[in-house]
Amino acid sequence: SQTIHQWPATLVQPVGSPLSLECTVEGTSNPNLYWYRQAAGRGLQLLFYSVGIGQISSEVPQNLSASRPQDRQFILSSKKLLLSDSGFYLCAWSVSGGIGHTIYFGEGSWLTVV
Amino acid sequence: GQQVMQIPQYQHVQEGEDFTTYCNSSTTLSNIQWYKQRPGGHPVFLIQLVKSGEVKKQKRLTFQFGEAKKNSSLHITATQTTDVGTYFCAGPGYSGAGSYQLTFGKGTKLSVIP
Numbered sequence: 243s244q245t246i247h248q249w250p251a252t253l254v255q256p257v258g259s260p261l262s263l264e265c266t267v268e269g270t271s272n273p274n275l276y277w278y279r280q281a282a283g284r285g286l287q288l289l290f291y292s293v294g295i296g297q298i299s300s301e302v303p304q305n306l307s308a309s310r311p312q313d314r315q316f317i318l319s320s321k322k323l324l325l326s327d328s329g330f331y332l333c334a335w336s337v338s339g340g341i342g343h344t345i346y347f348g349e350g351s352w353l354t355v356v
Numbered sequence: 357g358q359q360v361m362q363i364p365q366y367q368h369v370q371e372g373e374d375f376t377t378y379c380n381s382s383t384t385l386s387n388i389q390w391y392k393q394r395p396g397g398h399p400v401f402l403i404q405l406v407k408s409g410e411v412k413k414q415k416r417l418t419f420q421f422g423e424a425k426k427n428s429s430l431h432i433t434a435t436q437t438t439d440v441g442t443y444f445c446a447g448p449g450y451s452g453a454g455s456y457q458l459t460f461g462k463g464t465k466l467s468v469i470p
Contacts, residue, residue, distance in 0.1 A: 285444070285461070291457065
């Protein structure tokens with residue numbers, strides 16, 4: 243069966259510090275991969291998605307970036323965090339080859355920028 | 357881009373009362389999905405509706421897809437404290453950045469008063 247792992251689960255970072263959140267998926271090949279952000283008490287905002295290694299599409303311009311160095315690995319990064327980057331970050335995957343497929347979320351990473 | 361609108365944003369009910377959340381799209385959807393996010397958790401897929409007028413049940417949860425495939429509803433009969441969480445609908449559509457994605461509504465946060 244497929245599983246998705248995301249880490250770290252929580253982190254507190256000072257403004258201006260770098261960020262790296264990592265996500266891996268097991269049990270499937272060539273998945274679509276996603277990074278979402280959820281501000282406190284709000285909806286899901288799609289940040290990045292990837293349909294393959296090295297293929298990243300950004301949905302919202304910001305100081306975050308994403309990379310996919312391996313088929314089942316997705317990384318969210320920032321060189322300098324802002325206060326507004328605080329939130330709940332969710333990695334997710336879906337099967338490749340179309341739209342409307344179910345999205346499976348990781349357990350999320352709580353980021354507090356202080 | 358295509359938006360999936362969800363109402364109400366919040367709902368407080370007494371345990372045992374019924375609950376309904378509604379999802380509307382300006383465009384016809386090929387399918388619609390529902391997710392539940394428990395407090396502090398990550399969204400979990402509940403169900404997918406594909407056919408016009410489709411009705412599906414999961415114990416006390418009833419999901420409907422409108423005849424025009426532009427709206428959907430989730431109805432919970434006799435709510436329990438375990439139903440607490442945020443319910444999201446999601447449908448395929450074009451994002452603000454122009455990509456074709458599964459687009460989530462902003463969710464309905466359900467509170468159940470014991």
